[in-house]
Amino acid sequence: MNKSGLVIRLAMFIIFTALIVGFITTQLFTRFTFLNEQALSKQSINQLYQTVLPTASIASYLGDKELAIEVVNGLISNDIITSAAIATDILMVESDTYEKSAMTYEFILFSPFQNKRRVGTLFIEANEDSIRRRADKISSTNTFVVIIEALIITIMSILVTYYVVTRPILSIGKALHSISPGTSDRIDKPLSHEESEIGQLADDVNALLDKAEQQIIKEKNLRGEVQVLEARFRMLFENATSAIVLVDLDGDILLYNETFESLIEKLKLPLKKNYGRYLQNLFILKKEFNEQINIACNNNESATAELELISDRQEKIWVQVIVTCLMTDDFQRNYQITLHDISKRKKQIALLDRKANYDGLTHLLNRQAAEQNLQNLIITSEPFALIMLDLNGFKPINDIFGHDAGDDLLIHVSAQLLKSLRKSDILSRWGGDEFVIILPTTTRTEVINVCEKMMTNLIKPLYLPTHDKNVFVTASMGVSFYPDDQVELLELIRLADKAMYQVKKDKANDNDVYLAFTGDVEN
Amino acid sequence: MDKFKKTIILLTLTVCIFSVKAQEPLAIVVNKNNPVEQLSRSELIDLFMGKYVAFPNNVKATPVELNGDHTIKIDFYRKLVGMPLSRVNAYWSRLRFTGRKRVTVFKSNENDLIAFIVANKQAIGYVPQSLITEDLKVVYILNE
Numbered sequence: 001m002n003k004s005g006l007v008i009r010l011a012m013f014i015i016f017t018a019l020i021v022g023f024i025t026t027q028l029f030t031r032f033t034f035l036n037e038q039a040l041s042k043q044s045i046n047q048l049y050q051t052v053l054p055t056a057s058i059a060s061y062l063g064d065k066e067l068a069i070e071v072v073n074g075l076i077s078n079d080i081i082t083s084a085a086i087a088t089d090i091l092m093v094e095s096d097t098y099e100k101s102a103m104t105y106e107f108i109l110f111s112p113f114q115n116k117r118r119v120g121t122l123f124i125e126a127n128e129d130s131i132r133r134r135a136d137k138i139s140s141t142n143t144f145v146v147i148i149e150a151l152i153i154t155i156m157s158i159l160v161t162y163y164v165v166t167r168p169i170l171s172i173g174k175a176l177h178s179i180s181p182g183t184s185d186r187i188d189k190p191l192s193h194e195e196s197e198i199g200q201l202a203d204d205v206n207a208l209l210d211k212a213e214q215q216i217i218k219e220k221n222l223r224g225e226v227q228v229l230e231a232r233f234r235m236l237f238e239n240a241t242s243a244i245v246l247v248d249l250d251g252d253i254l255l256y257n258e259t260f261e262s263l264i265e266k267l268k269l270p271l272k273k274n275y276g277r278y279l280q281n282l283f284i285l286k287k288e289f290n291e292q293i294n295i296a297c298n299n300n301e302s303a304t305a306e307l308e309l310i311s312d313r314q315e316k317i318w319v320q321v322i323v324t325c326l327m328t329d330d331f332q333r334n335y336q337i338t339l340h341d342i343s344k345r346k347k348q349i350a351l352l353d354r355k356a357n358y359d360g361l362t363h364l365l366n367r368q369a370a371e372q373n374l375q376n377l378i379i380t381s382e383p384f385a386l387i388m389l390d391l392n393g394f395k396p397i398n399d400i401f402g403h404d405a406g407d408d409l410l411i412h413v414s415a416q417l418l419k420s421l422r423k424s425d426i427l428s429r430w431g432g433d434e435f436v437i438i439l440p441t442t443t444r445t446e447v448i449n450v451c452e453k454m455m456t457n458l459i460k461p462l463y464l465p466t467h468d469k470n471v472f473v474t475a476s477m478g479v480s481f482y483p484d485d486q487v488e489l490l491e492l493i494r495l496a497d498k499a500m501y502q503v504k505k506d507k508a509n510d511n512d513v514y515l516a517f518t519g520d521v522e523n
Numbered sequence: 524m525d526k527f528k529k530t531i532i533l534l535t536l537t538v539c540i541f542s543v544k545a546q547e548p549l550a551i552v553v554n555k556n557n558p559v560e561q562l563s564r565s566e567l568i569d570l571f572m573g574k575y576v577a578f579p580n581n582v583k584a585t586p587v588e589l590n591g592d593h594t595i596k597i598d599f600y601r602k603l604v605g606m607p608l609s610r611v612n613a614y615w616s617r618l619r620f621t622g623r624k625r626v627t628v629f630k631s632n633e634n635d636l637i638a639f640i641v642a643n644k645q646a647i648g649y650v651p652q653s654l655i656t657e658d659l660k661v662v663y664i665l666n667e
Binding site: 055058061062063064066067070111112113114117 | 565568572573574603604605606614617618621622623
């Protein structure tokens with residue numbers, strides 16, 4: 001049992017109180033009983049005095065010893081009297097043990113005939129022991145009764161406390177222990193406590209449990225909703241095809257998704273906590289992007305750029321980087337950075353670009369691309385030489401050995417020409433068996449050298465395995481200079497073309513001629 | 524009517540006579556040769572109730588009184604100790620067993636009583652005032 005439990009505490013209190021009250025009561029009662037007994041004995045002694053008075057007063061009056069002895073003996077034959085004495089002027093009669101004490105009562109004796117004439121004194125000593133014994137006897141009975149009463153009250157109080165107060169409270173407590181908040185479990189009201197304070201307590205507890213249950217259900221629902229939402233967000237975030245990263249102002253990564261992780265993996269980089277501000281260490285940063293981000297942040301916009309990621313891989317990875325400034329609840333600036341892989345698109349664009357600008361067969365620039373190049377040079381006013389080259393003897397080979405052979409020959413020719421040019425020179429297939437070569441910032445001598453070199457390489461024969469035959473072609477070349485000959489592109493081309501045809505015309509007379517300059521051709 | 528008046532007068536007279544007799548003071552007397560001249564009431568009581576058997580001068584005293592329920596005797600005790608005779612008799616009865624001897628002499632009438640006092644020097648007794656003679660010495664007058 002609990003030492004500081006209600007029952008024990010109350011029991012201790014009641015026992016203590018009962019002891020004190022019992023002690024005080026007993027003491028008081030003993031005293032009272034004694035006094036009462038004393039009074040009673042005094043009364044008895046008075047009565048005895050009244051009884052012996054006539055005789056005693058006669059004895060005193062007459063000084064009659066015999067009569068006085070008779071009176072004294074009569075008195076001491078009573079239990080309540082220890083000793084007695086009669087004293088007169090001439091006589092003193094006393095019992096054996098007579099001694100004047102506090103318990104001695106004194107009665108003045110008057111003459112039987114003259115009620116004012118004092119004739120002697122009667123002394124009666126009350127039996128104090130007898131009084132005390134009787135008082136003690138009564139008191140001990142009373143003490144016993146008080147003890148029994150105290151015992152009964154204590155036991156009853158403990159029982160009542162236990163059954164009426166402690167046990168119901170304990171049962172509530174026990175019930176509470178086994179109840180988990182949020183369930184529909186409730187506390188039963190203790191029996192016969194429907195209207196009592198304990199019943200009220202149970203009601204209050206149940207009300208509290210009701211409230212707790214409602215709240216918990218509400219929270220559970222809310223949590224469920226949040227979980228669903230969170231799962232959706234997570235799904236959205238984790239399954240996003242774009243890498244999404246949240247970084248703080250210093251570039252420390254706060255959050256990233258799987259796509260980002262695999263992107264880093266693809267770059268063969270270690271997964272770090274910081275890749276510089278806006279992950280700038282990851283890509284070949286363009287200076288203006290920083291500025292763009294700053295402007296975007298100030299205007300609550302996103303900064304977008306297509307950037308190439310730093311990678312030692314063969315295949316370049318291009319990403320569209322979108323940096324969005326976010327303000328957290330505590331006014332910290334964060335950046336949400338989305339890296340959208342656009343390598344494929346870049347590749348496709350490159351492919352389209354290739355298709356549009358290159359000749360499918362020879363992989364040289366096509367006529368359109370060549371024209372574009374020329375335009376660009378003219379726009380920047382860069383001087384150059386334009387060589388128009390037309391193959392001689394290609395058509396018969398194409399006719400005799402077929403188109404495939406023709407194609408092979410064109411590829412062969414392209415390779416030979418390319419071999420003869422410098423890096424800065426541009427070679428393009430103008431159409432059919434026509435080629436245009438652009439030599440930026442050059443001289444006539446250089447042009448002659450290049451053309452000679454081209455001619456030398458060009459006449460190297462091509463072996464056709466299907467026909468077991470070596471074939472070769474020659475070429476006629478017309479050259480015009482920008483801006484010396486002409487500043488207008490079409491005219492420039494026409495001049496080169498014309499020079500080339502002049503070469504073809506001259507070939508009839510001299511087979512070795514292959515090159516003509518516009519300035520040398522008569523208009 | 525006359526008869527009624529007579530009766531009332533008679534009654535009144537009777538009462539008057541009775542009261543005269545009762546109101547007559549009693550004289551306590553001794554022999555004229557007794558040296559005692561006067562006694563106090565207490566001395567009288569002590570002598571007649573048996574406390575002392577001598578006069579204050581230590582001369583032996585012999586109380587003398589009437590026998591039985593004599594009117595004078597009744598009157599005497601009533602006047603002396605305020606008690607009816609029966610109680611006085613009871614007092615003496617109580618003392619009879621203690622061995623105390625009563626020295627009182629009893630006479631059947633006033634004349635004998637007076638004669639005894641005259642004859643005895645130590646005698647003391649009571650007589651109505653009207654019966655006092657030369658031979659008696661009054662030591663106390665017992666009034667109401």
